[in-house]
Amino acid sequence: MITRRNALKTIALTTGAAALHVQGQTAAAAAPEVFKLPALGYDYDALEPYIDAETMKIHHDKHHAAYVAKLNTAVVAAPGLEKKSIEEILRSLDSAPEAVRKDLRNQGGGHYNHTLFWQSLKKDGGKPSADLAKAIDGAFGSFEKWQEQFGEAATKVFGSGWAWLVVRDKKLVIESSPNQDSPLSTGGTPLLGLDVWEHAYYLKYQNRRPEYIKAFQSVVNWDFVSARFADASK
Numbered sequence: 001m002i003t004r005r006n007a008l009k010t011i012a013l014t015t016g017a018a019a020l021h022v023q024g025q026t027a028a029a030a031a032p033e034v035f036k037l038p039a040l041g042y043d044y045d046a047l048e049p050y051i052d053a054e055t056m057k058i059h060h061d062k063h064h065a066a067y068v069a070k071l072n073t074a075v076v077a078a079p080g081l082e083k084k085s086i087e088e089i090l091r092s093l094d095s096a097p098e099a100v101r102k103d104l105r106n107q108g109g110g111h112y113n114h115t116l117f118w119q120s121l122k123k124d125g126g127k128p129s130a131d132l133a134k135a136i137d138g139a140f141g142s143f144e145k146w147q148e149q150f151g152e153a154a155t156k157v158f159g160s161g162w163a164w165l166v167v168r169d170k171k172l173v174i175e176s177s178p179n180q181d182s183p184l185s186t187g188g189t190p191l192l193g194l195d196v197w198e199h200a201y202y203l204k205y206q207n208r209r210p211e212y213i214k215a216f217q218s219v220v221n222w223d224f225v226s227a228r229f230a231d232a233s234k
Contacts, residue, residue: 050218055204067108078097109180121219128225156176157196160196160197163213165190175188191225196212200212
């Protein structure tokens with residue numbers, strides 16, 4: 001027979017269990033921020049008319065933020081990774097725990113690639129340094145030929161991915177990669193990356209990816225890229 005006292009006791013236990021469940025959910029949701037979304041570094045409309053403000057806002061505040069949040073979840077699930085930089089993680093994916101390796105590749109790559117992307121953009125971004133210009137001429141024939149080859153690589157990416165200017169084995173090369181894969185994971189040093197996921201250009205350019213690629217050439221921060229080349233050449 002269920003007495004009033006027993007009924008109240010049952011309600012209290014049930015309520016307590018529910019409270020613990022909710023607390024557990026809250027604790028899980030509040031994973032430590034090992035990695036943080038970096039500031040864009042300029043106004044959303046700073047690259048107009050080449051890249052529109054609305055795209056920049058959504059791309060940075062929504063897409064990049066989502067990569068960071070999911071990366072933190074993966075890192076917390078594999079103790080020890082929180083002590084490593086994103087570069088170290090991506091360079092040693094094969095040694096990462098198998099349970100989180102895919103998320104580190106996708107979400108960690110998304111975080112690193114986008115961080116590099118924002119830094120690579122600047123209105124009136126200047127020209128390559130003398131050393132980088134010489135290396136580009138030597139590897140591709142001329143700066144104009146490099147632009148053509150880079151644009152072609154970006155155009156030919158099937159689906160979502162990136163086009164890259166990379167230092168590999170002390171040589172400049174143009175590469176492309178699917179999804180959020182990074183040249184870091186295959187031993188390269190990326191100097192410049194162009195995001196050709198549709199979220200990077202669809203609001204303004206719709207399906208006209210070649211127009212977006214051409215516009216990107218007008219907002220490359222060559223001071224930043226040249227500095228990376230100098231570091232990679234040491």
